[in-house]
Amino acid sequence: MEHGSYQNPSASTFSITEEDHTLANSLRLVLNKDPRVSFCGYSIPHPSEARVNVRVQTTGDPAGEVLKDGCQNLINMCEHVRKTFDDAVDKFKNSKATDSMDDSQ
């Protein structure tokens, strides 16, 4: 999975199977937002092979750890999106319910 060197763990390429732009582009977003990352990008070597290579270069921290933190950040963001979305849907449905009660009066 991880292709890097033992001498310099701060730069690695991660080869992720069964994934595509969906995950790689989201990871690129969160990793680029991380101040420890000096470079992050991804490529899909061949369109008919389900594989994506994510390159992570950091200012010193091990790239694997930074990628793990990035995944955790992405999970937190997703949870926040889900919660905000559910609240908004509930709010909308409640306002609809009170509206229709007003109409029936």
Add this chain to the structure above:
Amino acid sequence: MPKLPDHLELKRTRVSCKLDAPNDTESILYSGAYASMDVDNSSLESFFKDFKVVVNRITEDEIEFDMIGIDAALANAFRRILISEVPTMAIEKVFIEKNTSVVQDEVLAHRLGLVPLRVDPRLFSYKSEKDEPNEKNTIVFGLHARCEQKEPRRSVKSEELSWLPKGSMFLLEIENKASSSTTAPKTYTNFKSSQDELPELSDNPIHPKYPDITLARIGPGQEIELEAHAVKGVGKEHAKWSPVATAWYRMLPEVVLLQDIINEEAEKLVQKCPANVFDIEDTPTGKKATAPRPRSCTLCRECIRGEGWDKYVALRRKKDHFIFTVESTGALSPEVLFTEAVKILEDKCERIITELS
């Protein structure tokens, strides 16, 4: 904290639609992009503070909402997952006992596969090639349609697909006849219990979402008898498993009047716009143009066409404001589909974390 100068802030947050092409379309991700100006671009904390969702419309199978304060990478990830990775149930195998209609077996089977089924896929598990079909991974439908000799030609509709909660009724051909007398006859499925005993399914029987989909036409004396087995799958394998008709987003358009547009020019502007974005306001100094409905703007750029008009009007899009629409095919409600999509992205991250540790 120091702020970016206006022209850079505009490039960072807006796509500007010029006559020839849209400019500044990329989102600036790198945290140190503005380090030389002492501005921090690592906005994860502000995401948790500022992210907002506003629902505009919910119907039985459609939702439209605004997602504000999120990057296109994530919005697009949700859209891609909705189309190709949220599972549903769809007919995968068709056992044809009799088909004397003019529709060929394989064409009929393909049409059956595309029929949307109203069933919650979370109640079922995936069936791999080796698995025996059982009550956890397969839904069986029976169809027996016949057109009598004297009757006129008629359509076979999707409502004639009847759910068989006890599994397949077709008997397997058994080589050893002696053993079949003691045990129950074997069929193409191996159900240990009836599916309608499940509390979720007992008062909510499985049926095609729409009753009026034409499956075939049969003439006098023709007959179709078959069994269709539905399994769980995802849209990237075949579009019949895609839970959405479409899921799409657009960035919020922004129409800015750069200077006062008055009298004849104002009327010309209102005339120019096919989407009815502009209005005319009466002021003491004369008629003045306003842009009260930027949301209806389709960015056709008709208003900035012609000599000098781009000095009056600027067309932009907000890079972090998405108008997201999800149209469900009926297996799950659209708001549930979206939360499922977000959960799938979380699962992907978790997989990476476990593989790295």
